[in-house]
Amino acid sequence: MKIYRARHGGFCFGVKRAIKLALEAADNSHGVCSLGPLIHNRLAVDDLMKSGIRSCDEIRGLKKNEIVIIRSHGVAPDVMQRLRSKNCQIIDATCPRVRRAQRYVEKLAGEGYHVVIVGEKDHPEVKGLLGYAGKRASIYNDNERPGKKKIGVVPQTTLNQERFNRAVTDLMPDTIEMKIYNTICQETAVRINEAVKIAKKADIMIVIGGKNSANTTRLYQICRKLRRSYHIESAGELKRSWFSAVKSVGITAGASTPKQQVDDVVRKIRRMFPRS
Amino acid sequence: MKIYRARHGGFCFGVKRAIKLALEAADNSHGVCSLGPLIHNRLAVDDLMKSGIRSCDEIRGLKKNEIVIIRSHGVAPDVMQRLRSKNCQIIDATCPRVRRAQRYVEKLAGEGYHVVIVGEKDHPEVKGLLGYAGKRASIYNDNERPGKKKIGVVPQTTLNQERFNRAVTDLMPDTIEMKIYNTICQETAVRINEAVKIAKKADIMIVIGGKNSANTTRLYQICRKLRRSYHIESAGELKRSWFSAVKSVGITAGASTPKQQVDDVVRKIRRMFPRS
Numbered sequence: 387m388k389i390y391r392a393r394h395g396g397f398c399f400g401v402k403r404a405i406k407l408a409l410e411a412a413d414n415s416h417g418v419c420s421l422g423p424l425i426h427n428r429l430a431v432d433d434l435m436k437s438g439i440r441s442c443d444e445i446r447g448l449k450k451n452e453i454v455i456i457r458s459h460g461v462a463p464d465v466m467q468r469l470r471s472k473n474c475q476i477i478d479a480t481c482p483r484v485r486r487a488q489r490y491v492e493k494l495a496g497e498g499y500h501v502v503i504v505g506e507k508d509h510p511e512v513k514g515l516l517g518y519a520g521k522r523a524s525i526y527n528d529n530e531r532p533g534k535k536k537i538g539v540v541p542q543t544t545l546n547q548e549r550f551n552r553a554v555t556d557l558m559p560d561t562i563e564m565k566i567y568n569t570i571c572q573e574t575a576v577r578i579n580e581a582v583k584i585a586k587k588a589d590i591m592i593v594i595g596g597k598n599s600a601n602t603t604r605l606y607q608i609c610r611k612l613r614r615s616y617h618i619e620s621a622g623e624l625k626r627s628w629f630s631a632v633k634s635v636g637i638t639a640g641a642s643t644p645k646q647q648v649d650d651v652v653r654k655i656r657r658m659f660p661r662s
Numbered sequence: 663m664k665i666y667r668a669r670h671g672g673f674c675f676g677v678k679r680a681i682k683l684a685l686e687a688a689d690n691s692h693g694v695c696s697l698g699p700l701i702h703n704r705l706a707v708d709d710l711m712k713s714g715i716r717s718c719d720e721i722r723g724l725k726k727n728e729i730v731i732i733r734s735h736g737v738a739p740d741v742m743q744r745l746r747s748k749n750c751q752i753i754d755a756t757c758p759r760v761r762r763a764q765r766y767v768e769k770l771a772g773e774g775y776h777v778v779i780v781g782e783k784d785h786p787e788v789k790g791l792l793g794y795a796g797k798r799a800s801i802y803n804d805n806e807r808p809g810k811k812k813i814g815v816v817p818q819t820t821l822n823q824e825r826f827n828r829a830v831t832d833l834m835p836d837t838i839e840m841k842i843y844n845t846i847c848q849e850t851a852v853r854i855n856e857a858v859k860i861a862k863k864a865d866i867m868i869v870i871g872g873k874n875s876a877n878t879t880r881l882y883q884i885c886r887k888l889r890r891s892y893h894i895e896s897a898g899e900l901k902r903s904w905f906s907a908v909k910s911v912g913i914t915a916g917a918s919t920p921k922q923q924v925d926d927v928v929r930k931i932r933r934m935f936p937r938s
Contacts (some may be wrong), residue, residue, distance in 0.1 A: 549836060550834070551831035554827075554834070555830065562843065563842070565839070566834070566839070566841075568837055568844070569838075611779060
């Protein structure tokens with residue numbers, strides 16, 4: 387069995403940084419809490435728990451004065467405000483690229499633009515970005531136009547460039563002035579491009595990452611258009627039947643997938659097909 | 663012979679206005695001169711000559727103190743300056759929509775953007791727009807990127823929206839900040855959409871207008887993708903052989919085509935097929 391393993395699969399820069407900051411904080415205290423899972427990967431969250439990093443979805447679930455980690459997706463300014471009034475000690479692990487996008491949203495709103503965020507409407511990063519625009523904002527929806535002549539456009543950092551392009555050209559005819567900050571993170575594009583290259587040459591694709599991870603799911607959806615593909619969270623889900631008449635397998639992983647999980651999958655496939 | 667005649671074919675708002683201003687000026691003087699042909703239509707230019715409006719391509723061809731018409735395409739500010747130093751009396755018939763685009767180009771350059779004009783590089787409107795950006799500008803070229811992180815984008819007013827969209831999405835990945843003024847004139851879009859509708863139902867298309875008119879040529883190119891099409895300047899060019907086995911004909915005209923020329927073509931076709 388020939389294995390093509392993506393070099394650009396697994397933790398991205400922002401996630402690595404957030405985990406490092408959280409682990410450092412946990413080391414220096416009796417435990418910290420991240421506001422929402424630090425990464426969208428169930429197994430990795432379990433591991434973090436063992437290192438003293440619990441996760442809590444709601445501010446009201448936090449203790450007073452607790453050390454709180456803001457994860458790489460960032461949060462809206464009102465969330466920061468509420469944490470401060472609860473006297474929480476804040477470790478801000480917002481990805482610097484997301485932070486930059488937040489500042490652009492704030493700037494556009496300040497300059498009088500109606501801000502349109504292009505991204506997944508329930509994604510925490512998008513909710514956070516939206517908060518920086520105050521009331522002058524909406525999330526892009528291809529069925530509904532904002533109806534404003536002067537709009538500012540900012541994409542979710544992990545958005546696919548093609549999807550962003552479609553949104554921009556779709557919004558264009560209704561506007562006179564459009565100011566765009568292209569905050570798409572190139573790491574996502576590099577990961578996707580590499581996955582596409584591998585999917586074109588491998589017989590099947592395995593995409594590893596949380597079922598609740600938006601970027602892993604997107605990676606899987608792109609791969610399945612090119613090759614028979616499987617989205618798994620761990621090596622335990624691999625099935626021998628998938629590999630019938632298969633000579634090569636491509637492996638990639640989402641931005642929130644720990645290297646360990648990818649290693650496990652590769653090892654298991656090697657064990658399943660020891661002589662090939 | 664069924665004839666579908668476009669309602670939105672012929673002189674656009676800007677051209678009508680320029681001719682009106684030129685005729686008024688000619689009426690009140692012993693003759694005026696337009697800097698370049700007032701419209702890209704040989705026959706109409708001949709008619710204008712009879713009304714005392716001559717055309718001259720170069721500033722050095724103008725007499726001192728002469729009354730000069732700036733045509734609807736507009737000119738660069740340095741051209742205005744040279745006319746003023748020649749003591750010419752200037753009648754500025756720049757289309758108000760082009761004037762607005764010029765102001766946007768000037769504003770973008772003033773705000774520090776590298777300005778990219780999307781349009782035909784030898785078109786007089788594009789040359790004029792470019793002049794408003796000083797040295798911080800280039801014409802969009804799909805083989806070459808401006809290599810700037812902060813760009814301002816303005817289309818030629820008669821550009822096709824699809825072509826503008828392609829340019830914007832093509833420029834996007836290299837930029838961080840892009841400010842777009844969508845100065846595309848809806849009259850052009852309406853004219854094209856109507857021509858497309860007619861081309862879909864007629865057996866052949868006749869597109870009337872100067873062979874040197876960019877917008878007529880574009881209209882013809884769009885029509886010929888859908889139907890057998892002919893670009894003619896006058897009724898005299900119509901050929902009986904085109905209509906063999908043809909039951910219906912669509913007729914449209916560029917923004918610089920006088921109504922008279924369209925009437926002539928319709929009349930001639932009716933005479934060619936009197937009983938059908």
